[in-house]
Amino acid sequence: MQIILALLIGGAFGMVLDRVGATNPSVLGRMLALRSLGLMKAILLAIGVASVLTFGGQMLGLVDVGHMSVKATYAGVFVGGLLLGAGWAMSGYCPGTGVCAAASGRRDAIVYALGGLLGALAYTLSHDAIKATGLLANLAGGKVTLGKVPGTNYESLFPALPGDVLGISLGAVFIVVAFVIPEQIAPKDRVGVHAPF
């Protein structure tokens, strides 16, 4: 059953990523350069919709809170985020969109994925040394949510706030922001601009 779900959900995910333009590095580059934000709007809407459905479903008893999986917070999350962001902008691919772009017929994405395999290997070999620096030590309690989610053992940053209501509220904020931000940003004067390499 799990295998069938992997094929169905994974297949749908890959298909939507491709059709929303996320497998196209030019779309990603324009989004991250704040030139054209259509994909950003889609991402924000997706986070909002998933949040409202997840927490709304939990409140109605339709969603098993045991399926939640909250990752730990530590300094490496921020540092790793910085690294990922820089490489994301350089290549136009994140791990999921990179493998999908490779499958969609982009050869530079195949090269990206090979670089990714080497990067993951480099991390695998240096994990113990990085751990010794304290970069992986939990901050703010590690696996924490913003509000207290009923039925979970996760600690929360703001225990007084009901996590499910907060989740729906933040989801609504993401949806509103998705609608409010502009789709196109007027190009600035680009005369005399030189690319760094």
Added chain:
Amino acid sequence: MSLSWKLGGLLLGVVFFAAVLLVKPIGVSTQFVVLDGIIWDMINPDIIVDGPEGPSSPNSYLAKEAKDIANPLNYNFLFVIAMMIGAGVSSYLRKGVAPHEANLPELWEANYGRSVIKRFAVAFAGGFIVLFGARLAGGCTSGHMMSGMSQTALSGYVFALGAFLAAIPVARAMYKLGD
């Protein structure tokens, strides 16, 4: 046809919700480690060994994924394979990526010209940095940013802050030309 941001975002949100409803939140970057482990184990079978509690590894980081490496037909790995099939089918149905565009994305070419080697070198370096960063952070755009923030996980917000803080200035510096 490509999707509008509204329909695309809605469908993407439903997919992330379906994953949490039926199985667990979506994540991708760990599977790069799993594939590394599978390849490493083909070259040197001593890297994945049978321990008292199932497959294990002398490498402390691979040990966490040893079960998935020993049995690639698991949910997590097949999920990523299925993503690729889904994207491949979608691309085929929209007549795919043009041969020229397959090596040189149009925004890249507008800024850096027609050297395929240059594009491949930057794509390779980008992939290296992205996956090293994702494993350091414990997740990527899917696992931390989309799954994490939609579960109100603090780590998702910390990760997204770092990612955009680096990505926006780098992209603004790199992609100034082109329509």
